[in-house]
Amino acid sequence: MSAILVTGADLAQQALDLLQDFDIVYAGKTPTEDDLVALCQQHDPVAIIVRYGKVGAAVMDAAPSLKVISKHGSGTDTIDKVAAKARGVEVVAAAGANAAAVAEQALALLLACAKSVVQLNARMHAGHWDKATHKSVELGGRTMGLVGLGAIGLRFARMADALGLRVIGFDPFAKDLPACVQSVDLATIWRESDAISLHCPLTDENRGMLNAATLAQCKRGVIVVNTARGGLIDEAxxxxxxxxxxxxxxxxxxxxxxxxxxxxxxxxxxxFILSPHIGGVTGDAYVNMGVGAAKNLLEVLARAPAALAAAS
Known part of the structure; x- marks a missing residue:
């Protein structure tokens, strides 16, 4: 029976049902490269489902039967796609599987920032009543700038539109945008947005895109939301x-x-309103991402009869 390595400690039962013809091997919640290499050498998986940790050339070389690396989610920046292509290993992602969850987290962070939810909660619990002195930001009529208009970005765009925000967005790959989103360039995003939300993958080209220079181009008092990848922002x-x-x-x-x-x-x-990269961590998204990852890898393996024959 062929093996599938999961770089995590679990997988939704619905996904396991789809993969019942394979031996599922778990790497745990915090797998190191050495851990993954050792497991690949031991089990020679035909597929890897990536939840935590990074999968690079050393891991791929330790699994000569590897045909596909399937991301449990949408972001594939933890997978060395150049190394995978060189080795004939296909990389796939469960795009959109956690779109609702992440978009809702972005909205929660936006509202928490605009309405001082966290600070006022702390003040209330400390016995204060700041009604006479506090003013929050009203979002209706203001401009929401989105960088990235994939499944998550567009879902968030519809939420922002429902709040009465003017929505502008930048995505060189997006086509057939809904009427609620005005396509603009990045310079316009920085210049016109009252709030900016990042929804794009991390690449070498956009790393640190929100930095001292671009932040200086923004309106004073802008709100920044990031539920994508931390490397998009120069944190200092x-x-x-x-x-x-x-x-x-x-x-x-x-x-x-x-x-x-x-x-x-x-x-x-x-x-700073902070959460521990849990935008996509809901019960529904957990199932959707697991099922999506399973279906994606099975589709690739179906084009590799030898792998499926070994699994049966």
Missing amino acids: ALLAAVQSGQVMAAGLDSFAVEPMVANHPFHGEPR
Whole structure:
């Protein structure tokens, strides 16, 4: 029976049902490269489902029967796609499987920033009543700038539109956009947005795209939301922009280094609303991503009869 390696500790039962003809091997919640190499050498999987950790050339070389690497989610930046292509290994992702979950997290962070939800909650629990002194931001009529208009970005766009926001977006690959989204260039995103939300994959070209220079081009008091990848933001520049008031508040679900290190500069900063990269972590998304990852790898393996023959 052929093996499938899961770089995690579990997989939804609905996904396991689809993969019942394979031997499922779990790497645990925090697998290192050495862990994955050892498991590949031991089990020689035909497929890897990527949940946690990174899959690079060393892992692929340890699994000579490997045909496909399937992402449990949409972001494939933890997979060395150049190495995979060179080895004839297909990389697939469960695009859209967690779109609703991540878009809702982005909306939650946006509203938390605009309405000072976290700060007012802390004040209330401490016995304060700030009605006479506090004013929040009203989002209706303001401009929401989106970078990335895939399944998550477009879902969030519809939410923003429902709130009465003008929605502008940048995505060189997006086509047939809904009427609620105006396509613009990045310079317009920085210049016109009252709030900016990032929904694009991380690439070498866009790493650190939100930095001191681009933040300086933004309106003073802009809100920044990131539920995509931490590497899209120069964290030191964002910290300085929040401290100076150029950025009113930042709602972040992803970070340059994860898990976030102890004594991170964002810790203790009241205008940073933080969550531990859990935008896509809901019960429904867990099932959707697992099933999507399973279906994707089975589709690839169906084009590789030898792999399926070994599994049967």
